[in-house]
Amino acid sequence: xAQGGTEAATQSGAKTQFGYxxxxxxxxxxxxIAEHPVVVVGAGPVGLSLAIDLAQRGQNVVLLDDADRIGExxxxxxxxxxxxxxxxRLGVGDRMVDKGVVWSVGRIxxxxxxxxxFNLLPxxxxxxxxxxxxxxxxxxxxxxxxxxxxxxxxxxxxxKVTALELRNDGVLVNIATPEGPYRLLAAYVxxxxxxxxxxxxxVGAEFAGQxxxxxxxxxxxxxxxxxxxxxxxxxxxxxxxxxxxxxxxQPDDVWxxxxxxxxxxxxxxxxxxxxxxxxxxxxxxxDKFEFEWISLYKFQCRRMDKFIHGRVIFAxxxxxxxxxxxxxxxxxxxxxxxxxxxxxxxxxRKDSPESLxxxxxxxxxxxxxxNIRESTxxxxxxxxxxxxxxxxxxxxxxLAKETExxxxxxxGGRLSVPTVYESPxxxxxxxTWRGGPQPGTSMFDAPVDGRYLTDAFIEQGKRFTCLxxxxxxxxxxxxxxxxxxxxGEGGLAxxxxxxxxxxDAGPGTAYLLRPxxxxxxxxxxxxxxxxxAALSRATGLNRVWx
Amino acid sequence: MTLSTSSNFAKPDDAFxxxxxAHRGLSDAQSADLDAALVxxxxxxxxxxxxxxxxxxxxxxxxxxxxxxxxxxxxxxx
Numbered sequence: 115x116a117q118g119g120t121e122a123a124t125q126s127g128a129k130t131q132f133g134y135x136x137x138x139x140x141x142x143x144x145x146x147i148a149e150h151p152v153v154v155v156g157a158g159p160v161g162l163s164l165a166i167d168l169a170q171r172g173q174n175v176v177l178l179d180d181a182d183r184i185g186e187x188x189x190x191x192x193x194x195x196x197x198x199x200x201x202x203r204l205g206v207g208d209r210m211v212d213k214g215v216v217w218s219v220g221r222i223x224x225x226x227x228x229x230x231x232f233n234l235l236p237x238x239x240x241x242x243x244x245x246x247x248x249x250x251x252x253x254x255x256x257x258x259x260x261x262x263x264x265x266x267x268x269x270x271x272x273x274k275v276t277a278l279e280l281r282n283d284g285v286l287v288n289i290a291t292p293e294g295p296y297r298l299l300a301a302y303v304x305x306x307x308x309x310x311x312x313x314x315x316x317v318g319a320e321f322a323g324q325x326x327x328x329x330x331x332x333x334x335x336x337x338x339x340x341x342x343x344x345x346x347x348x349x350x351x352x353x354x355x356x357x358x359x360x361x362x363x364q365p366d367d368v369w370x371x372x373x374x375x376x377x378x379x380x381x382x383x384x385x386x387x388x389x390x391x392x393x394x395x396x397x398x399x400x401d402k403f404e405f406e407w408i409s410l411y412k413f414q415c416r417r418m419d420k421f422i423h424g425r426v427i428f429a430x431x432x433x434x435x436x437x438x439x440x441x442x443x444x445x446x447x448x449x450x451x452x453x454x455x456x457x458x459x460x461x462x463r464k465d466s467p468e469s470l471x472x473x474x475x476x477x478x479x480x481x482x483x484x485n486i487r488e489s490t491x492x493x494x495x496x497x498x499x500x501x502x503x504x505x506x507x508x509x510x511x512x513l514a515k516e517t518e519x520x521x522x523x524x525x526g527g528r529l530s531v532p533t534v535y536e537s538p539x540x541x542x543x544x545x546t547w548r549g550g551p552q553p554g555t556s557m558f559d560a561p562v563d564g565r566y567l568t569d570a571f572i573e574q575g576k577r578f579t580c581l582x583x584x585x586x587x588x589x590x591x592x593x594x595x596x597x598x599x600x601x602g603e604g605g606l607a608x609x610x611x612x613x614x615x616x617x618d619a620g621p622g623t624a625y626l627l628r629p630x631x632x633x634x635x636x637x638x639x640x641x642x643x644x645x646x647a648a649l650s651r652a653t654g655l656n657r658v659w660x
Numbered sequence: 661m662t663l664s665t666s667s668n669f670a671k672p673d674d675a676f677x678x679x680x681x682a683h684r685g686l687s688d689a690q691s692a693d694l695d696a697a698l699v700x701x702x703x704x705x706x707x708x709x710x711x712x713x714x715x716x717x718x719x720x721x722x723x724x725x726x727x728x729x730x731x732x733x734x735x736x737x738x
Contacts, residue, residue: 502692502696505692505693505696506696506699506700508693508696509693509696509697509700510700512697513697513700513701517701517704519700519704520700523700
């Protein structure tokens with residue numbers, strides 16, 4: 115298989131090969147094992163982002179990876195607005211967006227004809243687009259660069275975790291290296307070691323779910339083409355009768371092609387470039403392209419029962435797996451990282467009880483369920499399980515030609531949006547609202563003073579922050595809370611009243627944002643005691659759940 | 661809103677007839693296609709997921725009842 119992906123990365127200056135280096139921890143005596151507050155296992159997008167987040171909050175992190183290079187092939191390519199906002203908070207957003215291919219429009223075709231198109235971000239005034247496409251190795255390379263700027267992170271390549279010993283107050287981690295084994299004592303281990311997680315096996319957790327029989331072929335091809343930067347999805351295209359196909363642009367003139375194969379297709383044969391080439395040539399109408407990467411996959415939708423096993427916490431693909439149609443894999447893993455980082459930081463500082471971490475499982479396992487539900491529905495629509503399912507799909511596709519409701523039922527992948535948490539950390543609304551993000555919702559961006567609300571949030575230090583509108587009474591804020599004032603005297607200018615409209619805000623309205631940018635509570639006219647109570651609840655100090 | 665099971669048509673026979681006639685001259689496969697489209701169109705017109713679930717439950721009970729009856733008859737024959 116071509117390994118051009120890695121080469122391309124090298125050409126563009128992104129470093130993908132790293133060396134093993136001995137660490138002083140390896141020289142410690144068996145009776146004097148090095149102790150660390152957090153050991154993150156797996157330097158993929160999730161582990162790297164989590165390590166950066168924790169380090170930016172002042173934590174020391176050991177980040178272990180069993181390889182010494184960034185994985186080949188583009189793998190994940192669609193990174194959501196929400197992920198980009200997270201990466202902005204980690205200081206890598208601009209680099210990702212500068213390199214990535216920005217898109218927000220998708221088109222769905224049935225046979226030779228276009229059925230409809232959709233725009234995932236029809237509204238102006240957001241810092242980040244609905245999505246960028248970027249090869250995963252670029253994302254990882256940029257994250258590694260950021261890691262190297264942070265002295266709080268010790269990134270150790272070719273450090274493979276071989277065993278875990280779970281204790282009440284920590285985990286004894288056994289690690290193999292090219293120079294032999296050593297051990298670390300970690301207060302917390304975060305397993306970001308992917309779908310085939312070995313740590314999941316070490317804690318003896320089940321990973322059950324639904325296996326889909328249909329096979330899909332991914333090919334990344336390099337070519338210069340005039341297709342627009344949109345997501346094109348076909349049902350039953352002329353070049354691939356009876357199946358579905360997807361075309362998507364990546365940086366460096368690389369195009370992602372996804373072809374659904376017959377369930378009984380022979381994987382080895384299907385993967386051979388000489389068999390893939392004519393199929394793609396039919397799709398593109400020419401064969402002036404080079405293969406960058408070919409991969410064949412079947413997928414599963416499943417999740418762990420519990421994301422937390424004592425002091426071992428699972429995040430990303432190690433905890434949950436979805437089908438790729440919907441960009442819900444890497445993006446949901448990044449949401450896990452952001453959800454966990456601030457909670458773990460508070461627990462390590464003893465600002466919150468350890469039970470705050472339970473809310474990580476509650477919020478993110480519900481998000482995993484939602485992602486699994488959405489991606490299962492997309493997959494079932496693309497590959498109907500029974501004759502009647504196929505008949506219903508046929509009816510939807512036919513109705514889509516002339517009805518709006520039919521178009522909306524066509525499911526060629528529902529793309530990742532942040533989950534709304536039904537969370538014990540949220541304070542239920544006590545005022546009347548006609549809109550705006552309800553508690554448990556990720557903050558909405560808006561243009562303010564020539565920049566964006568998400569920027570203003572970052573400048574407050576990614577901590578609990580009060581978002582206050584207009585010239586209400588001066589809000590008496592609890593200690594250590596950030597403040598963003600919109601409109602009124604001394605506040606950020608509310609450009610075209612966008613922020614007020616998006617937050618259904620009047621003079622005096624205040625939103626309490628969590629460190630991950632989620633709404634914890636909102637008030638028309640907040641009082642100090644109401645804010646204190648909301649903050650206690652959101653930090654797990656006043657536990658209201660069993 | 662809940663599913664209305666009282667008679668809503670002034671002339672129920674007309675409604676039944678309209679559906680029957682829509683299927684006239686169609687093969688079983690075509691009929692099944694027609695029903696699928698009709699169900700989707702009507703479901704969207706109702707536009708209430710709770711009502712749709714109720715309708716599905718009511719309809720599905722017919723299928724289950726029929727299945728049970730059939731099984732009982734088979735047992736009696738044995």
